[in-house]
Amino acid sequence: MSDELEVRLATTDDMPAVFALRHEVFVVGQGVPEELERDDIDPLCDHAVALRGDRVVATGRLVPGTVSVDNVLTPGPVSTVGRMAVDESERGEGIGALVLGLLEQQARERGVEVVELHAQTTARRFYDRAGYTPVGEVYLEAGIEHLTMQKSL
Numbered sequence: 001m002s003d004e005l006e007v008r009l010a011t012t013d014d015m016p017a018v019f020a021l022r023h024e025v026f027v028v029g030q031g032v033p034e035e036l037e038r039d040d041i042d043p044l045c046d047h048a049v050a051l052r053g054d055r056v057v058a059t060g061r062l063v064p065g066t067v068s069v070d071n072v073l074t075p076g077p078v079s080t081v082g083r084m085a086v087d088e089s090e091r092g093e094g095i096g097a098l099v100l101g102l103l104e105q106q107a108r109e110r111g112v113e114v115v116e117l118h119a120q121t122t123a124r125r126f127y128d129r130a131g132y133t134p135v136g137e138v139y140l141e142a143g144i145e146h147l148t149m150q151k152s153l
Contacts, residue, residue: 003053007098009106010047010059017056018047025085032142041073048102050086050095058095060084062103066116069141078150079107081117100130108153115153121145 010018019038026032041063050058063080065073081103086096107115118141119127124134132149139146 003055005050005052005057005095005098007048007050007058007095007102009102010049014049014051014056015047018049018059021056021059021087022083022085024087026083026142029088030142030144032144036071036142039071041067041071044073046103046106048099048106050090050099052090056087057090058084058086058099060096060099060103062106062115064110067118069118069139069146077112078114078116079110079112081115084117084123096126097130104151104153113153114150116148116150118146119149121147124149 022037023034026037027034042061045061045063047059047061049056060081061083063073063082065075065080066078067073067080067082081100084096084099104115117127117132119132121138124147127149130151132151135148135150
C-alpha cells in the first residue's frame with residue numbers, strides 16, 4: 001500500500017465515509033437490510049477510523065452501554081463494540097485489530113471495565129486472538145450467525 005495508515009477517532013467530517021464503508025461491507029457485501037445497518041445509536045457512539053491517505057478503509061464504534069440483539073441500548077458499566085468493518089482490499093493486514101485496540105483504549109479512558117461485542121461467527125478467531133471470550137450461544141442477528149463475546153479491560 002502506498003499511503004501511510006492513520007488510525008484515530010472519527011470526526012463529523014469522516015462520518016459520510018464511515019457510513020459508505022459500512023454500507024459496502026454490511027448491506028452490499030453481507031446482505032444486511034439497509035434499515036438495520038444505521039441506527040439511532042450511532043450519534044451516541046465514539047467511532048474509530050483507519051485512513052489510508054484520505055480514504056476510510058476501516059471503522060468501528062464504541063457504544064456507551066450494552067446493545068441487545070433487537071438493537072435496544074441499555075446504559076451501564078459495560079460498553080459494546082460494533083459495526084467493525086474493513087474494506088475488502090485491506091483485510092488481513094491487521095487494520096481491524098488497530099481499530100479494535102483504539103476502541104478498547106477509548107473505553108478504558110471512559111472508565112469501562114468490560115467490553116462486549118456481537119461477533120459474526122466467521123470472525124470469532126479474530127476476536128479470540130484479541131482476548132474476547134464467548135458468552136452464551138450462537139444466535140441470528142440480521143440473518144447472520146453471531147456470538148456475544150466479552151473482554152475485561
